[in-house]
Amino acid sequence: EDRVSAVHAFPEFLVYTKTFLAMVADINERGKGVVQIDVRGGPEAIGMFEQPAAVRDGVVDMVHTPGSFYGANVPEIDAMVASRVTPMEARANGGAALMDKAHQERFNVRHLGWIDGGIKFHIYMNSEPKFRDDGILDLTGVKLRDNPIYHAFFEQLNATTASMPATEVYSALEKGVVDAAAWTEIGIPQLKWNEFLKYRVDPTFYNTDIGVIFNLDAWNALSPESQKLIEEVVIEWEGKSYADRQAEVAADAKTLADGGMTFVAHSAEAGEVYRKMADDAAWARMYERIEGGGAGAETYKALRKTYALDE
């Protein structure tokens, strides 16, 4: 029987961790006598941002983490951030295989799957959003909680960005230190930020990029049965968790609307420009990091083809 050690990036109360733990339970149930995964804990066991390097270096065998946490090491991850396809589509059209290959070459890990995919981001604000003449959101004078992942996009919207730990956002919103924040479609009611954020800007942009990565040497040491089982189960959960989260997206939207949040949408054309602004910022960052004009040209093109559906 193979033994695998694992950690997860987020605390247990978040749905993403619940998905991961359920998936591990599934593997352990079906893997009796073949493989057992031993979850050693979350961010209290290994710091959230240190987990990717820990799995690469073999401190643990398997990690459940957003790809953005190691985006400097595997810039290809931005294709998932800016993806226009679902995890299942990316698997069918060969995008997932490209992603796995990049992980093996650059980071000594396998990328087994994209879990809880299909969750996108909104900008949430405490005052009514304003729009430019061309119909795009105008954040001039709006203090927006900053995040490295979407900073370039926010700059284009002319926001005043403010850095602070996530733990301070609640009181920062309360006191008006910031008046807007970007967050996923789900989770705002749990954080209680909707006590202060009264407007949601539509459409969504970007995707969560949470995946399961596995140390390559530890992977190669597994028996073929173990490998096959883990691969299979993770791929099953790619689809299952996608469907589960879509139900929660609808439920949270209802909670927010019932709680008095107003959803303000771009026009259809302006919305598409808005999404493209965000996507282009992510692709541009990748282009620069992987030398999309030189050595990485082929990878860049292949990723655009599979994740952005470029012709």
Next chain:
Amino acid sequence: MRLIDRICDLLAILAGIYLVGIMFGIVISALARTLNLSGSWSSHIFTFTEFGLLYIVMAASPWLVRHRGHVFIELLSAALPLRMQQPYSRVISALCVVICLVLVWYTWGATARAWKFGDAEMRSLDMPKYLLLGAMPIGFGLMAAQFLRFVFGPETMHTGEAGVHE
């Protein structure tokens, strides 16, 4: 030794300046945000106030060793008979040297690995991780040198005063 002391003093002075810089940095970036003047530059100030905490602790620790500023609990050393206290304190100081040297070796290894893989601390900018980790072998190395003073020098680290002390 005198050269090392000067280096430690210099690092402590730089740490002090950084500390004052953090104060101004926080005030400036908060004011800029309030006046809607902030941008990437103020996010970078935030990032470097955070990184500053690591640089400060690594830069000032060796200086603090010399001034016996690191808290310790005097239990065994005070219980020993008087003539044993000095040699005992020197042995413990030597143990501190060993601990620091082991840390130097492995934090250096971690620095080299981060450099090799191009690891980055991704905040408002991608800070190469070796620039952060690299502070550790230097800091612990100088600390080892300062602990050596209490192994061979005229003074010892522990005062040997009765009771649970320091």
Next chain:
Amino acid sequence: MEWYEALVFLLGMILFFMALGIPVALAFLAANMIGAAYFMGGRGDIASQMARGIGQLANNAIPTVTSFNLMPVPMFLLMGEIFFFTGLANRMFGAVDRLMGKLPARLSFVTVAGGTAFATLSGSSMGSTALLGSLMVPEMQKRGYKKHMAIGPILGTGGLAMLIPPSALAVLLATLAELDIGDLLIAGIMPGLMLAIFYAILILGMALYDPSAAPVYEVESSNWTEKLRLLFVDILPMVSIVIGVILVIMFGIATPSESAAFGCLGVVVLAALYRSLTWEGIVKSVAGALKVTTMALLIIFGSATFSALLAFSGASSGLIRWATGFDLEPTTMLLIMFAILLVLGMFMDQLSMMLLTVPIFFPLAQTLGFDLIWFGVIVLLALEISFTTPPFGLLLFVMKGVSAPGTSMRDIYVSAIPFIGCSMLLVALLIVFPGIALWLPGLGQ
């Protein structure tokens, strides 16, 4: 390794190294290196296990030490030191002395009042301890107070910071436990104020019991005009800094963590206005703040990885699951959970403790039929107490750093115990009268 073996192994190492007389930070690091190589070393020979484990230790230190949440510590330290070395503190407390006349232990009361005010604004018990410690201890020792009259109240009020809102820790606990944030914050107000009152009663008792602990020295009596002058010239401007910092937070100009930097700058400006800003004073202030900041941060550097090892090895989760696995009556279970928090708190930081215990404690509390807001207040109190529990509470080491040479760890331990007793009494009262926590949030519904 079973969880209890891991627990004994890890705790044994740290106790051993500390007892030897190795500086606390290095004792943590030495224990960490061995523990990390063993638990986090992964596969392969000893050499590669050490490289992996200790490399992980170094990497873990980065997010822990370079965290903005720690910023109140250096900033409040700097603020306190500038207050002291520019002589503004002396001026203010001289005036307080003359205004309050013969009230025994008046500076201890000032500490409790000031501590409560600071707790209100900072939400950082370490920052608050740092400020009061660097500000009050030297002034009180100069005036002949015994050590415990200065140190005890400061350690006590440092803990008020997380009960009285704003409190980043309460917000975090409410988020992790999925409680109503507003309710938990409001629920902390009454217990926080009661605790402050207990402290005041305790100080009065100590001063009456041992009058020499807080000397009744002669102060010049002064007439009314003189008293008004003292109030407006020597006290109000200093107090205005505290009020200014509160306003900076209330108006959303700065977050609580940022506000300390404004306080620092405020004191510098004030000192300049009083023409007491000297180059020597600045250098001494920065050096003093640097000393304690470095000492405390290096301990945090070490203890953070120790927390991680306790979690990663399964020692802490094993302890939690074992102890909560008994089927006992609710109050006993509550006391067990409380005890676990106190034990873990000696070695772990508060965030790690919450991450570990919340997923187990809160569902358990629910099945036991506890009100979760009330339970949340008790958890906050346990977190607070564990911060000052001998021998490892971090606030104790911060206190050691800011107090005068010649103050021993024993002095600090002895000073802390009566104030821990007050917190324990509050917990007992909360168990008997849950309304102390629940009355205020209940009004809003």
